[in-house]
Amino acid sequence: MIDDVLIYTGYGILVLNLILYSISFFFKKKGNAFFIAYLFFCTAMQFSMELMYLLGKENLFLGNTFFIGQVIIISLFYKSQFSLPFKKKLCNWILGVNILYAILFFSYDFQFVFQTNLSIITLSSLSILILIYAFFYSKLTRNKEYFNFSMGLLMYVCASEVIYLSANITNSWSNEYKFFTWRINSLLIIIYYLLIWYEWKVSFAQKKAQLQKTS
């Protein structure tokens, strides 16, 4: 019961974020296309996983798709945020290395697609951490747009890393403890999505209010 509440609350906040950011982007011309793409990708993956689960089918390949897709979109997003050529190059390298590794890894044995792959998870998470640090560094003296989102992503990636890495061990356990780690993951996702919502409130919704005040 509590698991469902946590999972569906996460879905709800994610959909709300997608709607809010889409309105800001398509109607008020504010925001970043890659960020909308990221939210859309997360929503599509979450609902696909839920659907597969409800149909009683294996959804681990979606997990792999999520990690690779996430690092691709996040790299492109941060690339659009950086102004220095060196940082743009860093994004290209991270993007290239992740894609190349995934191609080589799955070509070696395609069955890996249907398993939890620790190296894919570790590489994509480390890549995201590097991008977040580069982003934070670039924002030291500039505006704070997407600072809260990056903060949420950093916390989520750091905290959930162990949960994902231990997935293969906990998979064969009893339901009582198997789902406990995923319950914590759901809680972390809620915090992460709430920070994305807070980002919208601070960077996009509040600007409008300030404009209205001054006009």
Next chain:
Amino acid sequence: MALDYEKEVVTVIVCISMFFMTIAILLVVFFYLSRKKLIHKELEKKNLEIEMQNELIKAVIVTQEEERKRIAQDLHDDISSKLNVVGLNGHLLKTPNLLPHELEEITNNIITLNNKALENSRKIAHNLLPPVLEKFGLEAGIRELCLEFESGKTLIIDFIQETIIEQDLNRDLHVFRILQELLNNSVRHGKASKVKIKIDKTKEGYCCHYHDNGVGFDVNKATHQKGLGTKNMASRVQYLNGELIINSAVGEGITVYFTF
């Protein structure tokens, strides 16, 4: 037994997860505080720059007003008064039955006063923009300035120019004014008897070394740092994108270095 093991591993996973989460939060806090500190420092720097610029603007306005006052006084004392007397003499010419020697005296007066007014107006114009600067460049301007100061017989100036200065009236006028201010200060406040001026070429442009053997002053005293003359020189050097260094000590004269 298996459940105990699972419970223990789950506890380890949760603890590690929370540990990483805490590290992430601490990193975010660190970034946030660093950002705050950097922005605060940058703001302080900008405020200081604005304050300095305001002081320079104030100095420029005060100098401009003083210059206007001086010109007004020069016009009033040297030209208007003389033209008034010329006017009076002109009226005298209308007086009937003037004797020839009286007529000649009045005419001579008018001619003399007119010449004096003309000479004074030239001097005023020369002070505003020395013609030599426009016609022959900075070197000739400085040499003329040196001759003017040396004509008082109390000051000997050694002017050395190591390079040929390309003519740029706007820049030359600022350099000329800076040297004029320095020479004025050396004579008026420094009581100097010898001055050395050297102009040389640098990588970026030119530089000027100025030294006198006057009484000097304590550069750390705020009154000297914020003096109108110093501010005026600083604003001119800043306008020329140069650097100004003033060194002095009581009894050791003054050494000024500026680039332009």
